[in-house]
Each structure stands twice: as C-alpha cells, then as structure tokens.
Amino acid sequence: MDLSASRKTAAMLICCLGVLVAQVDTTAVNVALPSIAQQLHASTSQLQWVVDAYLLVLASLLMLSGSLGDRLGRKRVLVTGLVIFGGASGLCALASSVWPLIMMCGLQAVGGSTLAPVALSIISNIYPDRSERAFAIGIWGAVVGVGMGLGPIIGGSMVALYSWRGIFVLNLPIIAITVPLVLYLVPESKATPPRKIDIPGQALAITFMASITFAIIKIGSLGLSTSSVEVATVLAVISGVAFFVVESRVPVPLLELRFFRSPVFSMATLIGFLEFFSYAGFVFVANLYLQDNLKLAPLKAGFLMVPLAVVNAVCAPISGWAVGKWGARALMLAGAIALLGAAILLILMSFNSSLLQFIVASMLVGLAIGLANAPVTTLAVSGMPLSRAGVAGATASTARQLGQSLGVAVLGATLNARLHAGLPFISAASTGWYSILAFAGVMAAAGWLSGTHWAQEKANAIIQAE
Template sequence: MAVLIVQIDATAVNISLPSIAKELHASTSQLQWIVDAYLMVLASLLMLSGSLADRFGQRRMFAIGISIFGLGSLLCALSTSPNMLILMRGLQAIGGSSMGPIALSIISKVFTDKKEKAFAIGMWGTVLGVGMGLGPIVGGFVVADYSWQGIFLLNIPIVIIAVPLIHKVIPLFDDKQVRSIDVLGQILAIIFIGSLTLTIIHCGEMGLSDPIVKVAGVIALISGFVFLYVEKRVKEPLLEITFFKSIPFSIATFIGLIEFFSYAGFVFVASLYLQDYRLIPPLEAGLLMLPLAAANMVFAPLSGLAVGRWGTRLPMMAGGTSLIIGAVLLIIEVDIPELYFLLAAWFVGMAMGMANSSITVIAVTGMPNHRAGVAGATAATARQFGQSLGVAVLGALLNGRMHAGYPFTHAATAGWYLLLALGILMVVLSWITGMAFAQRSAQRVQATF
C-alpha cells in the first residue's frame, strides 16, 4: 500500500499540471521541477535508504519514511507558490525514498523459494507499475471533482492507517548490518543528480548558451567523476561499484533506467498533449491514460510467473519490443489519432509490466541476503533516476522545439524517436544478459561477498 501511494504520487501530479499552472502561475520549467523535484530526491536518497534499512532495521525505517511522506503531502496541499510546492515535493520524496527498497528487501528475506520469490517480486512490480499507471487516472478524478490539492490530501488517511499496521505486519529481522554512512558519497550523489537535472531542464528553455546551463553542466560532470572516484575507495560505499562487475546486474540496472525514463517521459508529455493541445478535461485525460495501468496490471504478474519458469531474458526482450511498438504508433501519425494514442499507451505500459520483474529479480537474487537492501536500492535508484531524466529530457526536447517554432505534436516527435531507439537498445541488451560470459561475471561477483 505504501509503495502504491509513492508511485501514484510520482505520476498523478502530471494530470494536474495545467491546473497548477493556472492557479500558481507556474512556468513550463517550474512544472517540470514540480514533477522532477520528487523524482530527483527519490533517486538521490534511495541508496542511502537501503543502507540505513540494513543498519537500523527495515521496520523502523519504513515507519519513519511513511510518516515524513505524510507530512510532505500535507505541506504540498498547503503550498501557495510554485517554489513552495517544489520544496515540499522534495520533502515528500525524502519519506518516499525509504519505502520502495525496504519493501523489496523484506520480500527477498521472507520468500526463500526461487519461484515464490520471483512471483512475489512480480507482484511488487505490479504494484509499482500499476501505481504509476493509476496516477494520471486518480489525478484526473481528483482534479475534476475537487482540485489539484486533493492529490496530496488523498495520501493523509492512507498514511494514518498504514503507520500502526507496520509494527503488526512487518516482521523483525535479526540480520542488521552495522555499516558506516557514506556521507561524502551521498552529498556528491545529490549534487550530481540535481545539477544534471537542472542542466537538462534549463537547456530546453534557455539553450546551451545560457550561463546557468553551462555552470550546472560542469558541476554535474565534475561531481559525477568525483563520486565514482570516492566510491571506489570508500570501505563501505553508498554505491557498491563491485555490483556492476556483474554484466547482468549492470544491464538490468540500465534497462530499469531506460524503462522508467520512457514511461515517465511519455506520461509527462502525454498529459500536456491531452490537456493543453487537445483541450481535454482532466478526468477524460486521466481515463485516456487507463491503458498504461491496465497493461501493467495484466503483464507484471505474468512477467513474474514467466521469470520463475523461463528466466529473466525473454520478459525483458518482450518489454523492449513493446516499447518499440508503442513508439512507432506515436510516430506514424504526427497528430496522433485517439486509437493510436490508446494503443501506444497500452504498449508503453506493457513494456513496464514485462520488464520490471526481470530487472528486480536480477538485482536482488544476484546478491546475498545481507546485501539485498543496497542491491535493491541501487536498482530502484536507477529507476527513479530514469523517471527524473525522462521528464527532464522529453520535457526539454518538447520545450526547446516549441521555442524554435514547432507546433506541439511536431515538437513531441523528437521524444518519440528517442523512445524507439531506447526500445531497440533494450532488446539487444536483454539478449546479452543470458549469454555465458555474462552469467560467469555474475557468478564471480556473488563469490566476492
């Protein structure tokens, strides 16, 4: 339930962006930040959350996280300016960052049978994907019947119910790992993700020649290199570089980034397309996003079963193929007929549902239980970072081309071609994960822990 509301919040706000823009007088770049502040903070803190859960216990950190999430939700609803809303979305994400990786770590410890674990992870992936798909639908209903503030107020009763249940439902585990906190690594990660997001968003609005874009780009480049340098030399790093010596883990993590990049970028641009370009009311726009959630709901559990029976490679390839089909449907007709849009949304949602379980299984089962929190958090960080980049990149492409004089649908086409290229890349990389040399690399990494 907690993971569901975190993911609903990641995309529900998209459908309310036109309402927020009118009421709070927000610019396009501020709208991007309202979405990306949440995703960026999630991505920045997920690895730390996994480490803290391994150190202090999953149950305690889960309770703290959902409480902060509830407070952030309340303050989001009370926001009176775009900048205040952006800051409160960041606070909301501080709490939300603990719930995804901790839930995944709990699953990896409770289910020991390979097939049962694969199915449980598939169900976790279902909740994750369906939450993202339901976001625009929930947002459409709430904005139509109440206001954009209702999207955040909706979280409050759920949090109130969930907090006392945590101590009854989540078991205590006796395998806490006493790990030091990589403070420098965490600071560098925040600087890198924040400056990179700032570079992309402002580039779309102001162009490459803007001083802010240049400075933020240099900071992102330097902080990224310093982060990798530090993580290779810290005894207990925030990011386990050793994990990435496993080719399947590296590819699965990157595919997770691609998958969520495509999904979040599509939802952001599609929300603006339906309401700002097609002038469709919020409720109807949300319902037109229904195929995203439906495809996730159908294919995520099927993917979990398929992983348990046939392994991870084929579901990931199916996910990449689905993304290719969805992108082609968006490209065929520039003005995107309604039927094509619905089918494209279905295939983009199917891509998420088919690939997500494989990515998670590779990340979690490829590492020993005592590293499950960090491994799951690393994979989750890639996903959330992908979401943040998807909104930033596709939003910047759209914004930049519209500033150049292109109409909305022509401006959006650049993003659809990017999704097509990423779908092809997913298929190729998925095939590589099952090759003998890739599997040997995974075995070598497992032996080091």
C-alpha cells in the first residue's frame, strides 16, 4: 500500500485510539463493580456477568469480525464497530437494573469485537515491510497495555466524581471524534480473495464459550451438582468437540488449526491467553478485596491500582519499541518472572499484611502485562504470512479475550465458592493466586521455547510454504 510515512503513522495512531477506548472501558468497569452492585443490587455472580458478557461476546466474534473486515472492507467494518460500541455505551449508562446492563455490555462487545482484529489487520497492511510492521504492531500492543493501565484510574475517578455511569458516557465524545478521523485518514483495504464466513464454526464457538463460562460462574454460587451446571458442562464438551471436528473439515475455517503447527504462533497464543487470564482474574478479585473486604471508597481503591497502571503504562510503550529492536523472547521471559513474583507475594498475604505488599504485587502484575503484551502480539502476527495477518491477529486476540473471560469466571467462582464455605477473603482468594503462580511458570517455559532455533525454523518453513 503506497502511502506516505506521515499518512501511515496517522492511520496507525487512529486505529490505536479506537482500541484504546475499548480497552480503557473494559478495565475501568472492574473498579466500578462494587458501586454497580450497590446501586443495582447485583450479586457476585451477576458482577461476573457484567464483565464476562462483554468479554464472551468479544472473544466469540473476534475471528468473525476479522473475516468480515477482510471481505467487506476493513475501514467500513471498523467504523461500523465504533458506532455500535458508542451507541451501546450510551445504553449501558442508562441501564436501570443489572440484567439490562449485562445485555448492553454484550451489545457493546459486538462493536468492540471489530476494533482489535480489524485495526491490527489495517496496520499490518499499511506496513508491508516486516521490520516496520513489527515495530508498528509493537506500538499497537503497547497502546493496549496503556489502556489496561489507565482503566482503573479512569474508572475510580468517574465513580467518585459522577457515578459508574460516567465510565460509559465518557466513550461517547471519544467515539464521535474517532469515527471522522478513521473515515478521513485510514485507507480502505480488503483481502484478495476474501475469506468465506464459517457460520457453523462461529455458532459452535459461541456455544462453547458461553456454556463453559456459565458453568464456571454457576459452580461458584450453586456447586457442581446442580442441573444447570451439568447441562452447561455437557453442552460445552459437545460443542467444543464438534467445533474442532468442523474446523478440521471445512475449506475455509473460522479457526485456522494449521496455524498451530507453528511453534512461534502457538507459544505466543498460549502466553497471551495465560497473561490475560491472570491479569483479568487479579483485577476482578483485587477490586472486590479493596472495596468489599477493606471497605475502601471507589476513588481510593482506584488510586491503589494506580501503581499497576503506571508500571503498565510506562513499560508497554518501551516494550513496543524494544520488541522491534531486540525481539520478543527476553521480554516475554521477563514478564513471566514478574508475574511469578506477583503470585508469590499474593500467596504470602495474611490478615496482618500491609497494603504495601498488595501494591507491590499489583505493580508486578502491571510489569508482567506491560512487558509481555506487545511481544506476544508481534510474535503471533510475524509468525504467519502477511496474507494471513488479519486472521492470525484475530486468533491471538481471541485467545487473550477468552483468557480474560475465563480469568474472571474461574477466579471469581473459586472466590465465591470459598466465601460461601465460610472462609475469610484472604484465604478464599488464595486458590486463584496459586493458579496464577502455575501459569507464570508455563509462560516462562513457552517464552523460552518460542525463541529456540527449532521453533524459528518451523515458523519460517510455514511462512515460505504459504
């Protein structure tokens, strides 16, 4: 795509702005959960659905949105997504009870599902040079990290100054500015030839993700032996198996299973899933700990998450720059080690622990995400041919969003179940911290493996074969 350097930069930054809005909104809502519970009389499981309704729809539609962008035009799909996201944000702000809010968060995610994969595909196409593309994708990944860091600050401030509704209202003027800029600055592009839409695969993916998340959340409040949990579990197993059978046979699958023959792509996808599982689960539990257990005001709780935000916001752009210069392996290993340290500090927390221990642990979580997110994105996309950049990016993004959804579901469910069993909050939360500890170890191993000579050779062979 023959564009001037300034036009490329402007288009990239506008794409990043759309993704930034969605990422800030997602993380800001976590700080507002106790306030939502108080005003709308929501239970812990309903709070999980406020977060997971967005994350589930997002994860379910990311690959479809990437395919639609390739087929219908990436700029067109991006603008449509921004408009839907903005309109649903306004409806979220008007919700008078918890279930309408949950449904509008799901609608918001329909628009949000276009932002990451389509923006990433646009960036990949306007930077055909591989080294330039790696740097640009690193910046994109850094913006995602900055958004994750800014969310708690903005969420706490909005709740304190206005109410939880302000988080959604804030999206409206930003979207109103972003849409005209996309129309003016971002070039239109399509895939040649366009990908067909895998409707059976999409339906099975939605069924699997929704049923497994429903089962996990309900286990926390109802236990394993209830009929709704049993039905959801069976449905998850059947739809999951059917999904992989269908995807292995259709000519143009929703999920390109052959991508996973590349160790580089597979390891990047796995690390993305685990880091976002850990991050989202931690943020969900941490905000309940600060506001419900320690009885802190939303603004103070938000500011106690500022160290996480600052570390993330500082490290994310540095990581985006560094990955283009030195590669992804060292940064992913450093991120895994930081997450390992955070998990150890959280496990060691007791009733007498100071807030400093929690703050240091949260800073290490921010450091882990800030260091690892940009290289994970770069590695996933650069491990595939340019012609498959949109689908590869959407697959990696889906893994991260599914990780977020299951992180909230699993850590929220284990916390809820152990609280119902009569355990104090610190003890109830410890199971989640142990899971983060285990995942950090897996991330370290996967990060090391992705940079081996064997993994790089396999990835290059797949790229050349395409």
